[in-house]
């Protein structure tokens with residue numbers, strides 16, 4: 452088997468190792484593709500990653516070997532990297548906060564005991580059988596590559612408390628931002644507005660159902676919102692860009708009693724001021740990861756072709772082209788946001 456290994460900042464190598472064999476509770480998956488995400492770019496820039504399995508975590512593939520004790524996964528099954536249901540034994544689970552299960556979070560970030568020693572930029576990987584989720588028959592492998600990011604977006608919608616008829620602003624039209632915009636519409640938003648510096652991304656957001664798009668949180672967006680909402684503002688703002696600037700600009704758009712959700716934020720918002728929310732008694736919420744139920748619901752929408760993911764796919768590249776893909780940087784090209792790495 453072959454897998455990508457970060458060696459130093461902005462440098463990776465493709466290494467060779469014996470084909471993996473599953474231990475108790477594991478499956479071996481032959482990778483079909485692995486999406487390149489924002490956290491992968493950060494890891495490549497840094498030359499290090501918090502957990503090896505986190506570098507390339509949006510993978511799909513086919514089960515090719517099953518370890519002892521595994522009864523619900525079988526050879527030949529098409530699967531996507533996801534999470535198990537809550538574990539029932541971690542501290543949050545023990546007090547009934549199963550939605551905050553620590554084991555589930557560890558699975559997402561590659562810190563669970565059965566995770567692989569590398570990520571999904573590989574020909575094969577191993578994983579805890581409980582966290583590999585079968586792909587519904589009607590969903591192609593190519594589309595299934597967007598199940599994991601779609602679950603991240605679905606979780607953000609759930610965290611927001613979005614109600615039908617709400618006016619929604621999504622700051623950032625990367626993969627998760629575009630999917631959040633689509634899901635907000637499906638969840639009953641009356642208006643969805645996208646904000647991204649890229650005109651091409653704004654066009655894509657509108658193609659996927661956004662009512663309007665702006666290149667920044669400029670005066671014209673404030674005017675648009677004021678006109679559209681009789682001066683009330685946005686009921687829900689999703690900040691899908693990992694910068695303090697994006698969050699700060701989003702804060703200015705939230706209505707009195709509204710909500711801003713920070714989606715998948717990293718550690719780069721140290722100096723965030725939420726003063727703008729105080730006089731409006733607005734909520735600031737964090738959306739972190741996703742649940743098995745989020746995965747189930749996005750697959751149900753994709754199966755019916757109601758959540759359209761294909762327009763988000765830019766191109767596929769081979770494992771040997773991964774270094775070049777990072778060097779090019781998807782954000783510098785005007786096309787759709789998601790690049791898939793195939794084995």
Ligand SMILES: [Zn+2]
Nearest residue numbers: 538541544552
């Ligand atoms: Zn738990």
